[in-house]
Amino acid sequence: MKLESNIPGGPIAEKWTRHKFELKLINPANKRKFTVIVVGTGLAGASAAASLGELGYHVKSFCIQDSPRRAHSIAAQGGINAAHNYPNDGDSIYRLFYDTVKGGDFRAREANVHRLAECSNLIIDHCVAQGVPFGREYGGLLDNRSFGGAQVSRTFYARGQTGQQLLLGAYQALMRQVAKGTVKMFPRREMMDLVLIDGKARGIVVRNLVTGELECHEADAVCLATGGYGNVFYLSTNAKGSNVGAAWRAHKKGALFANPCYTQIHPTCIPVTGDHQSKLTLMSESLRNDGRVWVPRKNGDPRKPSDIPESERYYYLEEKYPSFGNLVPRDVASRNAKMVCDNGLGVGTSKRAVFLDFADAIKRIGDSGVSAKYGNLFQMYEKITDENPYRTPMRIYPASHYTMGGLWVDYNLQSTIPGLFVLGEANFSDHGANRLGASALMQGLADGYFVIPYTIGGYFAGTKLDKITSSQTEFVEAAKNSKALIDRLLSINGKKTVTEFYRELGHIMWENVGMGRNKAGLEKAISTIPNLRDEFWKNVKVLGDKGTFNQNLENAMRVADFLEFGELLAKDALYREESCGGHFREEHQTPDNEAKRDDTKFCHVAAWEWKGENNPHELSKEELEFENVHLITRSYK
Numbered sequence: 001m002k003l004e005s006n007i008p009g010g011p012i013a014e015k016w017t018r019h020k021f022e023l024k025l026i027n028p029a030n031k032r033k034f035t036v037i038v039v040g041t042g043l044a045g046a047s048a049a050a051s052l053g054e055l056g057y058h059v060k061s062f063c064i065q066d067s068p069r070r071a072h073s074i075a076a077q078g079g080i081n082a083a084h085n086y087p088n089d090g091d092s093i094y095r096l097f098y099d100t101v102k103g104g105d106f107r108a109r110e111a112n113v114h115r116l117a118e119c120s121n122l123i124i125d126h127c128v129a130q131g132v133p134f135g136r137e138y139g140g141l142l143d144n145r146s147f148g149g150a151q152v153s154r155t156f157y158a159r160g161q162t163g164q165q166l167l168l169g170a171y172q173a174l175m176r177q178v179a180k181g182t183v184k185m186f187p188r189r190e191m192m193d194l195v196l197i198d199g200k201a202r203g204i205v206v207r208n209l210v211t212g213e214l215e216c217h218e219a220d221a222v223c224l225a226t227g228g229y230g231n232v233f234y235l236s237t238n239a240k241g242s243n244v245g246a247a248w249r250a251h252k253k254g255a256l257f258a259n260p261c262y263t264q265i266h267p268t269c270i271p272v273t274g275d276h277q278s279k280l281t282l283m284s285e286s287l288r289n290d291g292r293v294w295v296p297r298k299n300g301d302p303r304k305p306s307d308i309p310e311s312e313r314y315y316y317l318e319e320k321y322p323s324f325g326n327l328v329p330r331d332v333a334s335r336n337a338k339m340v341c342d343n344g345l346g347v348g349t350s351k352r353a354v355f356l357d358f359a360d361a362i363k364r365i366g367d368s369g370v371s372a373k374y375g376n377l378f379q380m381y382e383k384i385t386d387e388n389p390y391r392t393p394m395r396i397y398p399a400s401h402y403t404m405g406g407l408w409v410d411y412n413l414q415s416t417i418p419g420l421f422v423l424g425e426a427n428f429s430d431h432g433a434n435r436l437g438a439s440a441l442m443q444g445l446a447d448g449y450f451v452i453p454y455t456i457g458g459y460f461a462g463t464k465l466d467k468i469t470s471s472q473t474e475f476v477e478a479a480k481n482s483k484a485l486i487d488r489l490l491s492i493n494g495k496k497t498v499t500e501f502y503r504e505l506g507h508i509m510w511e512n513v514g515m516g517r518n519k520a521g522l523e524k525a526i527s528t529i530p531n532l533r534d535e536f537w538k539n540v541k542v543l544g545d546k547g548t549f550n551q552n553l554e555n556a557m558r559v560a561d562f563l564e565f566g567e568l569l570a571k572d573a574l575y576r577e578e579s580c581g582g583h584f585r586e587e588h589q590t591p592d593n594e595a596k597r598d599d600t601k602f603c604h605v606a607a608w609e610w611k612g613e614n615n616p617h618e619l620s621k622e623e624l625e626f627e628n629v630h631l632i633t634r635s636y637k
Contacts, residue, residue: 076163104432234506433581
């Protein structure tokens with residue numbers, strides 16, 4: 001398939017401004033003639049629904065939780081980037097653009113990243129106007145702190161609750177439109193299928209999670225803002241409800257899936273403690289501002305951390321990366337944590353952990369100063385581990401977190417299906433092979449507040465859309481297929497639970513497609529997953545029935561999707577014979593164990609097309625051109 005990115009011409013700093021002017025417009029009265037479905041109510045979805053409702057469109061907003069306030073965006077802790085340069089330390093829109101392209105290991109589309117940097121300042125101003133309580137300096141000015149992959153302080157924050165506060169701002173804007181009648185909310189709905197009419201996205205089928213009823217909803221365009229697929233590893237920092245379902249159903253209808261192998265392993269998570277866990281807990285990257293990462297220099301050192309003198313501590317990030325120290329990007333920090341643990345220097349009972357130590361910060365600014373910045377994070381850590389991080393170092397280890405891959409979109413955020421737009425983490429566009437910290441919230445709000453209101457209008461103004469109803473054949477057929485899937489799952493009545501299959505898949509993915517990937521492990525995953533999938537469809541036991549609230553059935557459908565998607569992720573990782581960002585192929589590394597790219601063969605987006613069950617995916621490529629940032633070896637030393 002030929003991929004048209006639709007990037008506008010001209011200098012990069014003028015592309016978005018020029019594009020906005022050249023897009024066809026719809027007058028305010030005519031906007032009321034169009035209906036838009038927005039699936040997802042996190043930062044991308046809530047901001048998009050609110051903005052489109054404000055413009056006058058009729059919006060149907062679908063929420064998998066009981067309230068938009070429970071969307072997983074609420075879990076984001078550390079902050080949101082913007083190029084305001086309030087600390088006067090040399091930041092600019094171009095530097096934010098450059099840091100993001102470099103941080104993604106030169107595997108992102110330049111034009112999209114520059115637009116993101118341009119929108120960053122607008123986001124902060126907009127959210128301040130909403131009343132988001134960003135941290136402030138003594139004089140009342142907005143405060144900033146540093147994050148990995150940058151040498152300037154550009155991250156705005158609300159202690160360790162930034163995602164929650166930003167989501168409340170977007171939620172207020174959304175509910176204002178609900179009250180005005182431009183947005184209609186549909187809580188506790190999960191998307192089952194995408195409906196195409198004349199090749200265009202014209203609606204969805206959803207399941208009411210309370211009653212089990214299947215519902216059909218028509219529209220003139222569909223926006224997916226359903227997050228990422230990090231839960232394919234089973235244990236991750238994502239909420240248990242986070243899934244690949246909506247994106248995968250759209251993929252099966254013709255939306256290409258781009259760069260699925262680009263998964264982010266977050267370096268500062270509370271380590272795994274046993275098989276009883278169903279998810280992992282993130283400790284914000286902002287902690288690396290003041291926390292120092294280290295392990296004992298002596299293999300298997302049994303002493304308490306307070307008893308180990310400075311000379312016998314290995315501050316490995318500070319020693320290996322003197323320019324960035326503990327603020328190297330996430331992929332670099334994660335890989336080095338794995339490396340020291342593989343070398344026998346890990347701490348804790350599992351020996352799969354490193355220390356994050358705040359002793360120096362406490363000496364400098366006291367308990368109260370640390371608490372003012374990170375108090376709720378320290379409380380969270382103590383509640384989970386029963387250890388006081390003010391008195392003993394935190395123990396952290398990498399875990400599955402964000403995903404940079406997603407449905408392929410062009411510059412307008414439109415997928416390969418006309419009328420299907422994809423926002424936030426659900427698309428692939430802005431982060432390349434590694435996302436810098438504090439950029440997820442930035443992208444979600446940029447897409448929702450400042451991009452989709454323009455680009456969806458251009459689509460409507462230039463597209464002939466016939467009047468449709470949800471009783472048409474295409475909707476009836478999609479609902480029939482959704483019902484057949486549910487009936488099939490409930491009829492198997494096997495002997496293994498959904499969770500047993502899910503754990504097995506997660507183990508396969510983490511061991512073979514995790515932080516360190518190699519040909520043998522990837523081929524093992526690709527050969528093992530189909531067998532597990534076949535067993536799932538023969539031997540899974542799904543309790544309950546379809547006409548009630550049934551989380552076992554919900555989980556079964558999500559695991560069924562992951563069992564298909566996980567194989568594609570592994571195949572994409574096997575195909576990409578290079579290391580870049582979070583995709584680390586052990587065969588492709590420098591003598592000092594850094595990622596080694598192959599710009600000759602792999603400087604492109606790998607976009608995969610579904611060709612039917614049991615048929616191999618077909619690969620399409622979007623070549624990446626770097627006209628403003630030179631391709632160089634990424635170094636943080």
